[in-house]
Amino acid sequence: xxxxxxxxxxRLIGSLLLVIVGYRIVYLWINDNVDPLMNFWIAQxxxxxxxxxxxxxxxxxxxxxxLGNGALMAVGGYGFGVxxxxxGLDPFPAVVVSVLLGIGFGLVVGVIAARxxxxxxxxxxxxxxxGLPAIAxxxxxxxxxxxxxxVDVSYPPEQAVTAFGVRLWGPYDLDFPVxxxxxxxxxxxxxxxxxxxxxxxxxxxxxxxxxxRDNPVAAAxxxxxxANAKVLAFTVSSAAAAAAGAAxxxxxxxxxxxxxxxxxxxxxxxxxxxGGRSSLTGAFIGAAILVALPQLxxxxxxxxxxxxxxxxxxxxxxxxxxxxxxxxxxPGGIVGSLxxxxxxxxxxx
Amino acid sequence: xxxxxxxxxxxxxxxxxxxxxxxxxxxIYRSSGVVNFAQVGQATITCYIALTVQLRTGSWxxxxxxxxxxxxxxxxxxxxFVLRPVRRSDPAGALIASFGVLIALQGVAGLVWSGEFRxxxxxxxxxxxxxxxxxxxxxxxxxxxxxxxxxLVVFLAWLFNRTDVGLAMRASAHNPEVARLSGVxxxxxxxxxxxxxxxxxALAGVLVAPLTLLSPTSFNVLLVFAFTVAVVGGLESPVGxxxxxxxxxxxxxxxxxxxxATNTPLVALALLVISxxxxxxxxxxxxxxxxx
Numbered sequence: 001x002x003x004x005x006x007x008x009x010x011r012l013i014g015s016l017l018l019v020i021v022g023y024r025i026v027y028l029w030i031n032d033n034v035d036p037l038m039n040f041w042i043a044q045x046x047x048x049x050x051x052x053x054x055x056x057x058x059x060x061x062x063x064x065x066x067l068g069n070g071a072l073m074a075v076g077g078y079g080f081g082v083x084x085x086x087x088g089l090d091p092f093p094a095v096v097v098s099v100l101l102g103i104g105f106g107l108v109v110g111v112i113a114a115r116x117x118x119x120x121x122x123x124x125x126x127x128x129x130x131g132l133p134a135i136a137x138x139x140x141x142x143x144x145x146x147x148x149x150x151v152d153v154s155y156p157p158e159q160a161v162t163a164f165g166v167r168l169w170g171p172y173d174l175d176f177p178v179x180x181x182x183x184x185x186x187x188x189x190x191x192x193x194x195x196x197x198x199x200x201x202x203x204x205x206x207x208x209x210x211x212x213r214d215n216p217v218a219a220a221x222x223x224x225x226x227a228n229a230k231v232l233a234f235t236v237s238s239a240a241a242a243a244a245g246a247a248x249x250x251x252x253x254x255x256x257x258x259x260x261x262x263x264x265x266x267x268x269x270x271x272x273x274x275g276g277r278s279s280l281t282g283a284f285i286g287a288a289i290l291v292a293l294p295q296l297x298x299x300x301x302x303x304x305x306x307x308x309x310x311x312x313x314x315x316x317x318x319x320x321x322x323x324x325x326x327x328x329x330x331p332g333g334i335v336g337s338l339x340x341x342x343x344x345x346x347x348x349x
Numbered sequence: 350x351x352x353x354x355x356x357x358x359x360x361x362x363x364x365x366x367x368x369x370x371x372x373x374x375x376x377i378y379r380s381s382g383v384v385n386f387a388q389v390g391q392a393t394i395t396c397y398i399a400l401t402v403q404l405r406t407g408s409w410x411x412x413x414x415x416x417x418x419x420x421x422x423x424x425x426x427x428x429x430f431v432l433r434p435v436r437r438s439d440p441a442g443a444l445i446a447s448f449g450v451l452i453a454l455q456g457v458a459g460l461v462w463s464g465e466f467r468x469x470x471x472x473x474x475x476x477x478x479x480x481x482x483x484x485x486x487x488x489x490x491x492x493x494x495x496x497x498x499x500x501l502v503v504f505l506a507w508l509f510n511r512t513d514v515g516l517a518m519r520a521s522a523h524n525p526e527v528a529r530l531s532g533v534x535x536x537x538x539x540x541x542x543x544x545x546x547x548x549x550x551a552l553a554g555v556l557v558a559p560l561t562l563l564s565p566t567s568f569n570v571l572l573v574f575a576f577t578v579a580v581v582g583g584l585e586s587p588v589g590x591x592x593x594x595x596x597x598x599x600x601x602x603x604x605x606x607x608x609x610a611t612n613t614p615l616v617a618l619a620l621l622v623i624s625x626x627x628x629x630x631x632x633x634x635x636x637x638x639x640x641x
Contacts, residue, residue: 065441067448112626119384119584122444123576124625126386130573131618137611262569266452273445313459320453327446328434 015198023191028184036179040251043179045291046186047247052271052283053190053197054240059269060278061201062233063213065118068109068125069241070265071132076102076242077249077260078136081149086142091185091250098246099239106238107231114230129265133257148256151249186247193240197280200236209233210278270319273326276333285334293318356606357599362491363560364598365498369553370575371582371590372505373546378584379522380542386447387427389568389575390454391547392554395420396563397462399555400469409472416551424547428540458565466567469558494556501552502591505545518542570614574601577617581624 031039051069058064079098083089089097109128113121136143143149200206211219212226219226249255271290276282294315301311330337370388377385395416403412427450435442473490509515520528521535522542529535554568561567578597582589597620601613 059441063441065444112622116625118440118444119378120580120625122386122448123384123580124621126576127573127614127618127621130570131614134611134614138615262566266448269445269448270452273449277441309460309463312464313456316456317453317460318456320449320451320456323449323452324431324446327439327442327449328431328436331436331439331442 011202012199015195019191019195023187027187027191031180031183031187036177039177039179039183041291041295043183043186043247043251045287046183046190047244047251048268048271048287048290049283050186050190050193050247051241051244051268052275052286053193053280054237054244055268055272056278056280056283057197057201057209057240058233058237059272060276061206061209061213062230064113064230064233065122065269066113066125066234066237067122067262067265067269068128068132069237069268070260070262071125071129072102072106072238072241073245073248073264074133074136074255074257074260075105075238076245077255078143078149078245079242080246080249081144081151081255082142084151085149095189095243095246098242102238102240102242102245103235105242106235109238110231110234113234114227125265126262129262133260136257144256146257148254148259150254151252182247182251185250189243189247193243194280196236197240201280205232267319270323272333273323274333276335276337277331279333279335279339282333282335352606353603356602358487358491359606360599360602361595362494362598363557363602364595365494366553366557366594367571367574367578367598368591368594369498369501369549369556370571371578371594372502372587373550373553374575374579375582375584375587375590376505376542376546376549378579380518381428381432381443381522381539383432383443383447384576384579384584385427385432385543385546386444386572386576387450387454388546388550389554389572390451390458391420391423391427392550392571393458393563393565393568394423394454395547395551396469396554396558396568397458399551400467400558400563401462403470403472409470413552413555416555417548420547420549420551420554421544422547424543424545424550425540427547428543432543433536433540455565462565464565466562466564469561469563471559475559490559497552497556501549502587505549505587508545514538514541573614574617577621577624580621 031042034042051073054072055066055069058066058069076098079101080094083094083097084091087094087097109125113124116124136148137145139145201209208219208224208229211222212224212229216226219229245255245260248259252259267290271286272283273286274282274289275284275286297314297318298311300306301308301314326333332340370392373388374384377383377388398419399412399416401412402415403409406412431446431450432443435446471490473488473493475488475490478488478492507515509519517528517533518538518541520531521533521538525535528538557571574597578594579590581597582591582593597617600620601616604612604616
């Protein structure tokens, strides 16, 4: 199977098929058969997964620890908000606008970031995460200030949804739950990002990133430009974050500085570390943990009669402790531990 | 002009606090090559401890002393139980672990003291000091901050330059292999560095708390300021941290005074970006040499 993937073109077509089947058949089938609340969680998970694909490429493959991806999501979210409100664009062209904005922004930050070593980069992105959402307060007229922009989620679409003139979905009845539509959009963006990420990470570019991460000097001797590799990783992850931000805006119905606070950036770091820093599969697991853990705590609190203070803070404490434990005991995260365990079993047998 | 003077002195006071936090980051970076992003989390916890003690006993000084002891202990705990076990082969690991500690500590603060904003009582008058009928342009609070910070810096300078322990700490930071061969317990010296940084961070937290409302995440913005100061100063240079700290404090205070407090994170971000573009190793730092 792995050998088959090495034939030129097979990966591209195979992953395209996988994404289409995964979305059109599996994902939408699940959406049709769960209740609106579950669809909301699925949408939330898809938003996290989209951003985490970018984190896998940035933190895992390229080795740049970033705390700013929540702020990069804000760039996408505000891009989406302005494009759909001020310019009156349909959701899909608006997403394209926000991804382009994310690419441009990622390019600028990436060029600065590529010169920096680990702690300097982490600090710069931390400053981004704290400072960038504050820009919205500077331009209350265009960006809505502290309250934010209210993004119109007047779907389920009564008219058909079109992207550049091609009919994608709809029209639907008024009793079509809005959460399902939100999950559809978030899922479409997640699978599109996955397609790009798989083809970059599994191919030549993935090898370049890993080489530049593990030994920049040796990589440079092989004709790889480590700085360019880092800038590309930052740009790709920024584009993924922007797509996630657009879906997040659609999901929350509002883009505000508070929605993209430092906590969001920290959650993304937690997700990518727990799932497995260099694994796209790990991004799914990380996203599932980010959505499920708070819900599990709420459920346990409901049956155990815990104080609301416990329910609010226990997930944060667990995230922090899990991150520390994973870094110390299993740096590869859940997926890394499973694959190395599987390899050990096979070699013994 | 009166306004300018008060902004300037207010800026020096907050600058000293940024300098202290940056100093804590520098102490740890020099001893173990890690930027401890959990520092403000530790400061938040010790600050809440100081608040609790102060509310129980009514004594600010007792609260401060408890916070300082707690700061040292917390620094030691974080180093021994979290940073020491992180694998050497994983350079990003230490960084990520320190963020893990930050997240966990903020959760603990929320769990124990709730997420509400709490006012930290100002123990000293923050109005202009009057001596002999003339109003001086600073308050008792400014003076206490200045004296406390100065005492601490003198203590650290004495410790590092005049004592055997300080020499051992410098040796293990400069060249761990050689230090170990000459009988220095390098691991202990690194832990001691973290403990000292915890002390410095705790002092900064207690001093800054009356200026702001205390919440589990209210120090996040301080982390950005402190990191900016430490980086612009060169991460390795205590002198740089103090000098740039006061400079940054004055700049941010003028920005707050003449425009708006919400601008300060953006100005800090701009300072950081400009500094990193011009000198990626900091104004007081040395250019890193790369091993091949």
